[in-house]
Amino acid sequence: MATGKAGEVIVKADRLTTLVRAICEADGSGAEEARLVAENLVTANLFGHDSHGVGMIPHYIHNTQAGDCKRNTHADIVLDNGAVITVDGRKGYGQIVARDAMIFGIERAKQFGVCIVGLRNAHHIGRIGAWGEQCADEGLVSTHYVNVHGHKPLVAPFGGAEARFTTNPYCCTVPGPNGEHIVLDFATSQVAMGKVRVALNKGERMDEGLLIDSDGNDTTDPATMFGNGPFGAILPFGQHKGGGLAVMCDLLSGALTGGLTHTPKTSKDGTRDIVNNMLSVIIDPAKLGGHDIWKQDTDDFIKWVKSARPQPGVAEVLTPGEPERRRRARKLVEGIAVDTTTWGQLVDTAKSVGLSAADVTSIAGV
Numbered sequence: 475m476a477t478g479k480a481g482e483v484i485v486k487a488d489r490l491t492t493l494v495r496a497i498c499e500a501d502g503s504g505a506e507e508a509r510l511v512a513e514n515l516v517t518a519n520l521f522g523h524d525s526h527g528v529g530m531i532p533h534y535i536h537n538t539q540a541g542d543c544k545r546n547t548h549a550d551i552v553l554d555n556g557a558v559i560t561v562d563g564r565k566g567y568g569q570i571v572a573r574d575a576m577i578f579g580i581e582r583a584k585q586f587g588v589c590i591v592g593l594r595n596a597h598h599i600g601r602i603g604a605w606g607e608q609c610a611d612e613g614l615v616s617t618h619y620v621n622v623h624g625h626k627p628l629v630a631p632f633g634g635a636e637a638r639f640t641t642n643p644y645c646c647t648v649p650g651p652n653g654e655h656i657v658l659d660f661a662t663s664q665v666a667m668g669k670v671r672v673a674l675n676k677g678e679r680m681d682e683g684l685l686i687d688s689d690g691n692d693t694t695d696p697a698t699m700f701g702n703g704p705f706g707a708i709l710p711f712g713q714h715k716g717g718g719l720a721v722m723c724d725l726l727s728g729a730l731t732g733g734l735t736h737t738p739k740t741s742k743d744g745t746r747d748i749v750n751n752m753l754s755v756i757i758d759p760a761k762l763g764g765h766d767i768w769k770q771d772t773d774d775f776i777k778w779v780k781s782a783r784p785q786p787g788v789a790e791v792l793t794p795g796e797p798e799r800r801r802r803a804r805k806l807v808e809g810i811a812v813d814t815t816t817w818g819q820l821v822d823t824a825k826s827v828g829l830s831a832a833d834v835t836s837i838a839g840v
């Protein structure tokens with residue numbers, strides 16, 4: 475077995491994609507669905523966002539088998555007002571129904587100059603940047619506000635001593651030359667829940683300023699988020715500004731789309747369900763200030779920003795999306811390092827849907 479520095483398994487991206495496809499197909503997904511789920515998750519690993527990579531597969535397969543994620547399900551437009559549409563994901567794989575929603579929205583944005591898409595009731599839609607990139611590949615600018623419910627709250631509002639919502643991501647994407655888009659894509663919490671779990675599993679403390687305990691006091695102990703409670707919470711990023719954006723993400727993607735916000739009505743105990751809702755605004759630059767001036771000024775501004783003298787200890791000023799592209803280029807050559815806990819869970823999931831350990835070894839090439 476190829477192992478990395480700290481008990482990691484190194485797998486080539488194409489092999490990992492084939493393995494995830496095989497798991498999804500053995501679980502009952504059609505070939506196209508299996509491909510899209512696999513490519514989406516492996517891209518997250520390539521980009522360095524392992525919290526949204528192939529480690530999600532055990533969770534996804536648990537949810538398909540529990541009926542919380544519906545295989546082979548496409549999204550429908552349920553409210554059609556031309557440039558404003560509401561799309562129901564019908565609890566299908568987010569990798570399918572968010573893609574469907576963007577296909578609808580892209581077509582309308584090209585027709586009307588703008589399209590506002592409310593996607594509700596999707597299973598986990600993964601890395602939000604994927605949906606911004608889908609729009610940017612068509613030359614369109616987009617912003618995306620997302621909430622999550624189905625499970626208990628994890629993130630405290632600014633000033634709050636207990637959790638009220640989850641990691642509510644935000645994304646804004648501007649097309650760049652040769653597919654090098656400007657992609658700002660982050661959770662509005664200080665840290666992803668996956669990172670708290672990793673620290674717990676390794677017996678490590680978290681950095682200061684990320685978590686509070688159940689009394690609302692600062693803590694570095696990841697265990698405050700696990701067990702039987704009372705639970706602590708993850709803090710929102712950026713003080714009142716990030717905390718405010720997190721609230722807006724729930725209001726815009728939940729209340730405004732009809733997908734609902736994170737309240738006791740929508741959070742179930744004892745479940746691993748994940749529901750994502752997303753409000754997307756997709757804009758055709760040609761229909762706003764004009765394509766040529768927009769493109770020239772975007773290029774000029776990015777060059778100007780990147781020309782800033784770096785701070786001591788910083789090699790280079792990067793634009794949002796650049797760190798991910800650099801990681802992908804490196805990992806395509808070196809392979810993806812999967813930690814042995816995640817690898818073990820992937821193998822167990824593969825076996826649970828009928829693949830053998832020998833199948834996994836031969837598909838993954840490890």
Ligand code: NAD
Nearest residue numbers: 523600601602622641643657658659660661792793794795
């Ligand atoms: P993060 O904190 O790593 O921030 C990533 C963003 O910051 C990217 O746009 C990146 O290009 C930019 N960035 C990072 N370093 C930079 C630098 N030096 N210069 C310029 N830009 C830089 O991201 P995160 O909060 O850990 O989120 C990770 C992923 O998790 C995202 O893709 C997000 O969409 C996803 N997510 C999804 C859900 C969901 O419910 N589906 C929930 C939370 C997060």
